Amino acid sequence: MWTWFHRLASPPTFYRLADRLVPWLGLLAAGLLGYGIFGGLLLAPADYQQGDAFRIIYVHVPAAALSLSVYVLMAAAGAVAVIWRIKLAECVLVAAAPIGASFTALALVTGMLWGKPMWGAYWVWDARLTSELILLFLYAGVIGLNQAIEEPRAAARACGLLALIGVINVPIVHYSVEWWNSLHQGSTILKLGRPNMSADMARPLYAALLGTYCFFGVALLRRVQNELLLRERGTAWVKEQLRSAHV
Amino acid sequence: MSSSFWNMGGYAVYVWGSYGLAAAVLAWNLLAPRLRRHDILKELSAEE
Amino acid sequence: MAAGVIGAFTAVLRRELRLAARARAEWLMPPLFFVIVVTLFGLGAKPNDPLLADFAPAILWVGALLAALLTLERLFRADYEDGTLEQIFIAPAPAIAAIAAKLSAHWLLTGLPLALLAAPLAAALGFPSAALPALTAGLALGTPVLSLIGGFAAALTVGLPRAGVLLPLLVLPLVTPIVIFGAGAARAAQSGLPADAPLYFLAAVLVLGLTLLPWATTAALRNAFE
Amino acid sequence: MSLIAVENLAVARGGRTLLRGLDLAVQAGEVLHLRGGNGAGKTSLLEVLCGLRVPLEGAFRQRPEPQALHWLGHKNALNLALTPLENLGFWCGLNSVAEDALLPVLQRLGIERLRHRPCRTLSAGQKRRCALARLLLAPRPLWLLDEPLDGLDAQGLGLFAQLLAEHLGRGGAAIVTSHQPLPPGVPGVREWQLA
Known part of the structure; x- marks a missing residue:
């Protein structure tokens, strides 16, 4: 079983695999x-x-x-x-961080923006918003740490x-913020059983959710390829990529 | 497109603001690696 | 083996305390900083403002937190630069014993004084004396976690020239739960409610920290040699 | 029987591979003198051999126990605010070594008069002698010495040669890196030029 993982983790194999995978994943993401x-x-x-x-x-x-799944992936x-x-794991970690951060900021x-019409203020010490903010700090x-240390592998x-x-720390933060803040709006989909969202409301949401994860796959693969090129500079397969990139 | 679609039941700023930001984040996540790839290729090929 | 571990632990602890005695000024900085910060809050508010008492838990916890950050950068830096850390990792006894001693020394020299200092400062802010035990208990449980997480962040940044800039960014997000529960316990006691729920949670976070963070700090220091 | 042996070792630092495909073994009574320009990987190799760092590739055929090796790096492992006695006393506690050997060792290295002065006030050579003192505090067969001659005066070089010769006589071994040639009087020296 182990050998396929080792083969996949070898930079040139993964690089070419990513090149083949990205177009399909991109198509899927666009559709969803x-x-x-x-x-x-x-x-x-x-x-x-809530109206519109x-x-x-x-x-x-x-x-x-x-934003949460990417942090778990990074861990x-x-x-x-x-x-x-394993060098590939280092590349995934370093590549995922900025993407995760951008989606955390978006969330x-x-x-x-959603809170303003609902609660009348942009910032409300709501459990989920506060947890999202702390996640952004994480x-x-x-x-910050990655940029501060020169040697990429260390x-x-x-x-x-x-x-x-x-x-x-993420679940601890989430629980402590929730304990601290009784005002907590239940998350709409995760309420199994009685979804208070009608089917035609929920279907697009699942599509958007899956589409976002596919999009993340595309962005991650592209950044991992960049990291692989940097870390494997001077190797034969990188030279070969350089030649084909210019032609 | 009917005007009520654009004004989103009065929440136009919040809804279109959110979607605009989402588009920006998606665009950045597509663009940034591409630009960086360009720089990397330039840097590595110069070292050949 | 066990003798080696205890021997290493006590050797490092004794050395830390002796070093602290030599450079007393450095270790007086956190308590001094803590008092100054609390005084500034008093000066910033109306004289004898009753609201100060309501905000005392927040003021004291954030003050203690920032004061504890002061001595973090120096925790491993000198030993990393003069080669002592190499000897610690080469010694027969596992390095985690020595690292645990350094983290304990940081708590003894920085965390504990801040926890003890909080009661008088709270009284100065008009905090009801009946709630002082809950406040002090919270700090007594929370400051070790500060030393553990702070030590881990110091280990991650030990080789970096300007680690001081990065330390707060690494430490503060990780300590938010203990600030929430620490200040929460004090506020609960202040309004006469039982404060044991948040205190128990602080104790749970402390136990989790004690099991994980010394190992993580040792791994981070070993990584700094690369 | 070799005290340490590695095969097909690759050593990297800062992302750059310095050494590759290295096979090395040191027998009792032998001194391996590693020579090479700056950045040839001498220090990195020693750091891997003493277990401080992990090799890029390769493995230990024979790995010394921590209590069987001494590591003397570029840095003397002396806190400048503490005295030699306190620094070496700490080292003894860290390594569970009896402290009664301390004074005679300091006398042997000619620095017992300085034992109560903070290391800040010591010269480079005196500090190096404090670091060398560790080698005598605990009898360990394998010495890994990185630029041990740094800062030593003529008298210090002679003393070092004597200590090393005695160590080899007792069946010990050593791997030494140094720009300068080793002082005379050290038997069984094998030179090794790192590319």
């Missing part, structure tokens, strides 16, 4: 996001309480979900980088350790 956004803006009826403002969830919920890649020192701002820590391992401790 297209349907999600189109559905969210047009097909879904306005919410009887609820359409913001088609952007806010995918971004918030992704997993960090663990692999620290324990087995935060769209949460505030991302900033990883990105930097990636340091960020791996930070992401590992950070990911353990």
